[in-house]
Amino acid sequence: MEIKKVSKFRGYFYLFIFFIPVIIIGCGGQDSEKRYIPKSVTDYAKTKVFGEEHASLTSPPNVPPPVGNRPAKKLFVEMEIIEKEGEMADGVTYMYWTFGGSVPGSFIRTRVGDLVQFTIKNHPDNKLPHNIDLHAVTGQGGGAEASFVAPGQEKVFSFKVINPGLFVYHCATAPVGMHIANGMYGLILVEPEGGLPPVDREFYVMQGDFYTEGKFGQQGLQPFSMQKAIDENPDYVVFNGNVNGLSGDNSITANVGENIRIFFGNGGPNLVSSFHVIGEIFDKVYLEGGEQFNHNVQTTLVPAGGAAIVEFVADVPSNLVLVDHSIFRAFNKGALGILSVSGEENKAIFAGEIMEGIYQPEGSVIQNMPKSELDIEAPVNLSKEEQIIAGKNLYMQACFACHQPNGEGVPNAFPPLAKSDYLNADTDRAIDILLHGLSGELVVNGKPYNSIMPAQQMNDTEIASVLTYVYNSWGNNGKVITPQMVKAKRQ
Amino acid sequence: MKNWAITGVFLLLALNAISQDNGMVKIKGGNYIPLYGNPNEKVQVEAFYIDALPVTHEDYLQFVKQFPEWRKSQVKGLFADKRYLEIWNSDLTYPGALKNSPVNQVSWFAAKAYCSCQGKRLPTVDEWEFVAMANEVKEDARGDSLYNLAILRSYETPKTYLLSVGSKPSNVYGVHDLHGLVWEWTLDFNSIIITGESRNNGNTDKGLFCASGALGANDLMNYAAFMRYAMRSSLKARYSMTNLGFRCAKDLK
Numbered sequence: 127m128e129i130k131k132v133s134k135f136r137g138y139f140y141l142f143i144f145f146i147p148v149i150i151i152g153c154g155g156q157d158s159e160k161r162y163i164p165k166s167v168t169d170y171a172k173t174k175v176f177g178e179e180h181a182s183l184t185s186p187p188n189v190p191p192p193v194g195n196r197p198a199k200k201l202f203v204e205m206e207i208i209e210k211e212g213e214m215a216d217g218v219t220y221m222y223w224t225f226g227g228s229v230p231g232s233f234i235r236t237r238v239g240d241l242v243q244f245t246i247k248n249h250p251d252n253k254l255p256h257n258i259d260l261h262a263v264t265g266q267g268g269g270a271e272a273s274f275v276a277p278g279q280e281k282v283f284s285f286k287v288i289n290p291g292l293f294v295y296h297c298a299t300a301p302v303g304m305h306i307a308n309g310m311y312g313l314i315l316v317e318p319e320g321g322l323p324p325v326d327r328e329f330y331v332m333q334g335d336f337y338t339e340g341k342f343g344q345q346g347l348q349p350f351s352m353q354k355a356i357d358e359n360p361d362y363v364v365f366n367g368n369v370n371g372l373s374g375d376n377s378i379t380a381n382v383g384e385n386i387r388i389f390f391g392n393g394g395p396n397l398v399s400s401f402h403v404i405g406e407i408f409d410k411v412y413l414e415g416g417e418q419f420n421h422n423v424q425t426t427l428v429p430a431g432g433a434a435i436v437e438f439v440a441d442v443p444s445n446l447v448l449v450d451h452s453i454f455r456a457f458n459k460g461a462l463g464i465l466s467v468s469g470e471e472n473k474a475i476f477a478g479e480i481m482e483g484i485y486q487p488e489g490s491v492i493q494n495m496p497k498s499e500l501d502i503e504a505p506v507n508l509s510k511e512e513q514i515i516a517g518k519n520l521y522m523q524a525c526f527a528c529h530q531p532n533g534e535g536v537p538n539a540f541p542p543l544a545k546s547d548y549l550n551a552d553t554d555r556a557i558d559i560l561l562h563g564l565s566g567e568l569v570v571n572g573k574p575y576n577s578i579m580p581a582q583q584m585n586d587t588e589i590a591s592v593l594t595y596v597y598n599s600w601g602n603n604g605k606v607i608t609p610q611m612v613k614a615k616r617q
Numbered sequence: 618m619k620n621w622a623i624t625g626v627f628l629l630l631a632l633n634a635i636s637q638d639n640g641m642v643k644i645k646g647g648n649y650i651p652l653y654g655n656p657n658e659k660v661q662v663e664a665f666y667i668d669a670l671p672v673t674h675e676d677y678l679q680f681v682k683q684f685p686e687w688r689k690s691q692v693k694g695l696f697a698d699k700r701y702l703e704i705w706n707s708d709l710t711y712p713g714a715l716k717n718s719p720v721n722q723v724s725w726f727a728a729k730a731y732c733s734c735q736g737k738r739l740p741t742v743d744e745w746e747f748v749a750m751a752n753e754v755k756e757d758a759r760g761d762s763l764y765n766l767a768i769l770r771s772y773e774t775p776k777t778y779l780l781s782v783g784s785k786p787s788n789v790y791g792v793h794d795l796h797g798l799v800w801e802w803t804l805d806f807n808s809i810i811i812t813g814e815s816r817n818n819g820n821t822d823k824g825l826f827c828a829s830g831a832l833g834a835n836d837l838m839n840y841a842a843f844m845r846y847a848m849r850s851s852l853k854a855r856y857s858m859t860n861l862g863f864r865c866a867k868d869l870k
Binding site for chain 2: 209210211221250251252253254255274275276277278279299300301304349350352
């Protein structure tokens with residue numbers, strides 16, 4: 127009834143007022159064109175796919191072949207979830223939950239615009255349901271909901287990758303933190319059109335923190351500790367799933383002059399990584415795994431659930447040491463890996479040691495510990511078994527980082543103690559080395575080494591114990607070193 | 618009046634004895650705060666009977682002998698997937714070592730049929746969780762860290778479905794092996810949904826998240842329970858899972 131009272135004129139007037147903003151917006155059309163519309167919307171979401179392909183997946187540290195300039199395709203990816211016991215450190219095992227049987231999980235390599243058809247299988251012997259959240263996916267939960275799969279079942283889901291970059295994937299089943307803490311993470315790479323620029327070598331390295339009931343190095347099967355995970359107090363921080371994941375037999379290798387690319391991810395669940403390579407500078411870092419890059423970077427910050435691509439040329443031969451530069455994690459919790467670069471020396475870049483001498487501050491002589499302090503502690507005579515137990519603890523604190531947990535050493539850097547001819551030949555010499563350090567060239571088991579070991583700050587009993595442990599481990603000759611023998615050499 | 622009361626007590630005792638014969642235990646019921654829902658709202662669990670032990674392969678063999686439609690060659694695909702009794706050698710034989718192990722690889726439909734043939738039913742989630750709160754000495758042991766730890770450990774141990782039923786001490790009610798061997802079907806296993814996207818704070822999950830918040834994030838109990846609820850949510854009634862078995866329950870009357 128009210129409406130009918132409005133005159134025709136006023137009706138048109140209202141209509142006019144209604145159109146004013148439309149006209150103004152129409153005039154401002156230029157501005158709206160400047161609005162940023164990402165390529166993922168304008169191009170990649172519409173990229174046509176040509177043909178089909180089965181993705182080849184790789185376990186770390188390997189990476190599948192580059193996409194090159196292939197067109198976008200329908201890409202079939204199959205991944206099996208396996209709960210299995212694996213080695214965390216020497217003598218320490220852990221119940222890992224894995225994507226594809228490795229920690230981190232299989233590396234997935236795609237091209238932007240690919241239509242991925244993902245099959246996820248949960249092994250029938252597994253106890254728990256799992257799923258996968260791929261950070262490269264645009265959609266509910268990154269695919270978590272669509273991929274939620276009971277043990278003994280499989281699910282297939284599909285998505286189009288529309289943002290190039292390096293992305294983390296992980297399990298997102300309750301309790302989410304626990305699934306990630308048990309190793310359920312990996313990387314998926316979405317290459318741009320034409321692929322990333324070619325390099326000589328590519329590696330897959332991922333950091334993760336682990337929480338065990340026992341302390342670092344405590345032997346046997348170590349259960350997951352929810353309390354430590356909540357406290358964010360890990361016992362292990364490692365590359366590629368375990369303490370030896372990227373050292374010893376698992377070290378990665380390259381040659382001088384090669385261009386190296388590392389796809390580095392951080393699975394967390396808690397810690398942020400300060401990724402650094404000792405002895406190199408990153409020539410190029412794709413920040414946070416995205417499109418922008420920085421040059422000449424020493425340490426790049428990689429958040430939990432994040433990734434970065436780093437590139438550098440290995441200019442000189444050396445053992446490059448990959449670390450989380452939150453450095454106690456590297457030397458006390460396992461976040462240490464070796465990239466062994468071999469080839470010709472280049473003295474123009476690194477000349478090595480060119481002089482050695484004694485530094486004598488004005489008027490002084492070489493400083494020594496006063497004798498009296500060392501005499502205070504009377505040598506304690508432990509049984510051989512007690513020495514071995516005490517010695518092992520000392521070894522795991524002071525020696526293993528270089529000589530490695532089983533005395534295998536690091537090729538070209540730190541000589542082995544296991545079955546070591548050099549060690550077994552002369553106990554006095556071994557005592558001397560711990561007391562006074564050792565540098566310069568020596569040959570162990572037929573291989574030359576040239577590096578430096580500092581004198582150890584241990585008392586006679588400790589030196590005797592650690593040497594007795596070493597002599598009675600890993601195929602050595604079983605000799606016993608007494609504190610008296612050490613004391614005799616000290617004087 | 619007195620006579621009547623005595624008769625009543627006798628009747629109860631007699632009922633109890635019968636139930637013990639059937640291998641069932643009477644649970645007197647009570648209140649508890651479940652993982653889901655409002656932390657201030659207790660859920661009432663009425664008195665009921667529950668099997669003291671999970672159903673074994675041998676028990677199940679007797680069932681399929683009597684009801685051929687549940688033999689593995691004859692079961693309808695609608696009611697059980699292909700893994701149904703996969704571990705069995707044939708329709709009427711299972712590996713001898715499993716005689717006293719809990720039956721596994723059975724679907725919800727099969728478990729339900731088994732129970733109803735005996736005049737029983739599957740326990741509800743609330744009933745199951747109510748009994749499963751107990752340890753050897755307490756009815757609600759959820760505050761006991763060792764109890765929780767033991768549950769979490771068993772969830773992380775592979776192939777526990779091969780163990781024998783009844784070899785570990787019972788809980789305070791006299792019920793064995795609720796934890797440590799296999800997951801167990803419940804009547805309403807999918808009534809509480811943890812969605813596949815378990816970080817979603819949508820309607821279905823809100824209760825779960827509130828409850829866990831109220832109980833304190835460092836309460837380990839939540840994680841064991843979360844794992845159970847997550848597992849149940851991933852199921853469909855025809856799934857026949859290697860780590861999933863069942864036991865039956867019954868109303869008092």
